[in-house]
Amino acid sequence: MNRIALLLILCISFTQAQTKDEQMLRKIYNEALSNGKSYEWLQHLSLTIGHRLSGSVNAELAVNYTKNELKSIKGVNSWLQPVMVPKWVRGLPEFAYIETKNGMTTTVPILALGGSVATPASGIKAELIEVKSIEDLQKLDPSQVSGKIVFYNRPMQDELINTFESYGGCVDQRYAGALEAGKLGAIGVIVRSVTLANDDYPHTGSMSYGDLPVSKRIPAAAISTNGANLLSSILSLNPKTKFYFKQNSQVLEDVESHNVIAEIKGSQYPDEIILVGGHLDSWDVGDGSHDDGAGVVQSMEVIRLFTELGYTPKRTIRVVLFMNEENGLRGATKYAEEAKRKNEKHILALESDAGGFTPRGFSFDTNQANYDHITQWKSLFEPYYIHLFDRKGSGADVGPLKDGKVVLAGLRPDSQRYFDHHHSERDTFDAVNKRELELGAATMAALVYLIDTYGIQE
Known part of the structure; x- marks a missing residue:
């Protein structure tokens, strides 16, 4: 069999296979x-x-x-x-508010992060420290963090077409934010929801305390993007603003x-x-x-x-x-x-x-x-x-x-x-x-x- 005949047979076989596959996919x-x-x-x-x-x-x-x-x-x-x-069970619905001064509060929607411990029965209220990343937090002196609620406020990157890439760029603050804040003496963590939408729906997700002792595990919750934007704006005007939240989650x-x-x-x-x-x-x-x-x-x-x-x-x-x-x-x-x-x-x-x-x-x-x-x-x-x-x-x-x-x-x-x-x-x-x-x-x-x-x- 000459080379031309062999190539012709191969081309016919390939065409027949392709046609068969096209028909099956259809x-x-x-x-x-x-x-x-x-x-x-x-x-x-x-x-x-x-x-x-x-x-x-x-x-x-x-x-x-x-x-x-x-x-x-x-x-x-x-x-x-x-x-x-x-x-892990969520328990009763979470509740949170921003307090700019005594008696002046604005409620905001939050969700406990999956795996988080509960707050005390009466909730927790404290001043906040706002950071854009875990790296920013780690640059702070523990005295700046101790006794406060850490507010992670890094948004997903709008300009990335692949939204999973954008998600991957900020989900670490949700997963490890409480672990790192707890090491520095924080009493709670609030994390900007990992979503590109600006709305009032908080987005939960898994978090981890790693090998942090139980005594240092602090409650962690996600706040809606609208809530995060509001909180950040208020903090820029009044750094002494306080945040209150209560959640009832349990790890069984x-x-x-x-x-x-x-x-x-x-x-x-x-x-x-x-x-x-x-x-x-x-x-x-x-x-x-x-x-x-x-x-x-x-x-x-x-x-x-x-x-x-x-x-x-x-x-x-x-x-x-x-x-x-x-x-x-x-x-x-x-x-x-x-x-x-x-x-x-x-x-x-x-x-x-x-x-x-x-x-x-x-x-x-x-x-x-x-x-x-x-x-x-x-x-x-x-x-x-x-x-x-x-x-x-x-x-x-x-x-x-x-x-x-x-x-x-x-x-x-x-x-x-x-x-x-x-x-x-x-x-x-x-x-x-x-x-x-x-x-x-x-x-x-x-x-x-x-x-x-x-x-x-x-």
Whole structure:
């Protein structure tokens, strides 16, 4: 066979494969948009069950609901993986006010940060020290901080297009702010909500005291961005302004919860696992529809799409709904430990944990060979306006699986509105668009299909 004939055969084979893949992706999107179940599942998860903080009754209701729904899909085997999780409860609603002089107060909305201790029963009131960062705080003499409430007031950067980059630039003050302030003798911490929106909704989130002794652990709360702006303006006029807040949160003993797992066994390479997942827990404000109810139901929809289309995967397709991403990552850690103990071989771990907005593409944590292998399929996604492929990480729950071989990936929806809702009362079912949610599920399924068909670079 001469060289020209060989090239012609290769071109025909490539064209035929591309046509087959285009047709399969079209079927996936058609089914998701015409007959998808993700929106229906999310409606039940959000409106019937509600928020799902780790260790709560609602979290276990969500475990049982999703397990049974997955089990009802033909050919799918589902089970629960026990995991011990922290149990933190908010208690009665928080209350706070700014006091400019005796008897002159203005109430502001706050939320205790997840994991924070309570204030004394009567609350705390003190002068404040305003800082823009932990680094600014650490430059101060302890005498300037002792006995005061530290007010962290660094906003997300408006000019950054990637809002997750903006989030990463200031979330340390929420997570470690109380730890660092406690070391200097502060009696409390108020943190500007990590959101780009200017509104009256405080945004909670996890925080840590590290190895700080219990006696030095101080209460920490998030204040809404409008409240933070007001407080900062008042402080600029009157540095002796005082702040009062009361919260009733408690850290209780760990309790048992579960990861929800379901799979379709591969027909040719059953030992090679393609994982799709999101986290089942949420914060206890709002109903967790975007964070991460959307990722949960999109992952469930991936496996339903394949069974509905009669697609027999070569490799095992596994859905994992992780528990305790928000305040501990216990579910992800447990899953990775068990996978290692069983010597399981994961080739792709794809997570959806960035909201149910319009999908834009994927972010990958992998080597150059696999990245080049995957990006050759980029043209297959372009008819669906999926154009973003980069190597900027994956997701928190799939991270513990990293071993240098598995391709870690994250679905990347449009992020401009995500932090308006994130960890706040605004994260509700009515904020999710049905079509955008379904497009995300189909996009995940499309990538899973291509990895299942062509594998990865060993």
